Amino acid sequence: MVTTWPRDFPGLGTGASYLARTIGEMSGGRLTVKVYGGNELVPPFEVFDAVQRGTAEMGHGGAYYWKGKIPASLYFSGVPFSMTASEMMGWFYYGGGMELYHEAYAPFGVIPYPAGSSGTQMGGWFNKEINSVEDLKGLKMRIPGFGGEVLKQIGGTPVNIPGAELFTALQSGTIDATEWVGPMNDLAFGLFRAAKYYYYPGWHEPGTSLEATINAEAFAALPEDLQAIVVTACKAANLDMLAECEAKNGQALQSLLKEHQVELRPFPDEVMAELKRVSLEVIDRQAAKDEMSRRVWDSLQAYMEQVRPWTEIGSQYFVNRR
Ligand code: CA
DSSP states (O other), X not given: OEESSOTTOTTHHHHHHHHHHXXXXXXXXXXXXXXXXXXXXXXXXXXXXXXXXXXXSEEEEEGGGGTTTOTXXXXXXXXXXXXXXXXXXXXXXXXXXXXXXXXXXXXXXXXXXXXXXXXXXXXXXESSOOOSGGGGTTOEEEOOHHHHHXXXXXXXXXXXOOGGGHHHHHHTTSSSEEOOSOHHHHHHTTGGGTOSEEEEOOTTXXXXXXXXXXXXXXXXXXXXXXXXXXXXXXXXXXXXXXXXXXXXXXXXXXXXXXXXXXXXXXXXXXXXXXXXXXXXXXXXXXXXXXXXXXXXXXXXXXXXXXXXXXHIIIIIXXXXXX
8 A cells, every 4th residue: 555644653554554454354364454655765746656657556645636637636536625434424425436446547447435534624734924815825735635726816826845845845935835734744844943923724625535555456366255355445445534634733732832832823704704715716616627527526516415405413512412
């Protein structure tokens, strides 16, 4: 298994290792998976190619890294101002998402499964305060996926660099700002040493789903019981990463605020409103130029229509009052 993360990096890399270990344990050692961190076998952003070629039989990464090959992959990571982690899981497993996910990757001989979730991410690290949309103009920021497209339309410069290079890029001024994941992962990279302000919420990644990719021929060569183990282990890894992030983000946030004196800021309402307006434009535009993207976006929107009223009267109403 090749991954886009540093090996055993908290949450993401350990999520990949959990998946590998679980497959080994569930199969009683009949199927073992060796994990390679980013750059150990192939560079982080060549994970998909390596799985497609069969250089590796599995990969672990984020679907939106493959937008150049599969434009619809952007939607499978999650959509700005859209679904939370639990809503995403509902869509994948019971709302038609999985079928579309498999269909989008099938032409490449790759089978994807959700295999980790970050939960709601943070907005990112900035060295200046963001008081208006103007403050985002000219900003060179590491932000992948749809979020990057939105920043570009607003007048910023999005860049996508692997996580392991973020700290140096931010500290040296190669980039002005960066988002990464949430408090647990951001603390681990020491991003608080390179930027002063920590903004929330992660409007661009409200419930990001990470993925396992499997070489279709390698999967077909497995007996049915081992195939079932791989699929079930992905589901377990999906749940496990979300649980770990939820548990450790709270702890890490306290450490960032109390030990490292990070300045926490919400994006102003006016900035959020503009980001939301531009996000919907960017997502619709992408759906208009690619058939698969349109089908996935239609499916996501139909699912959102159905689930939103339930989230509002269920978890959201309750959380606001407990
Ligand atoms: Ca992120």
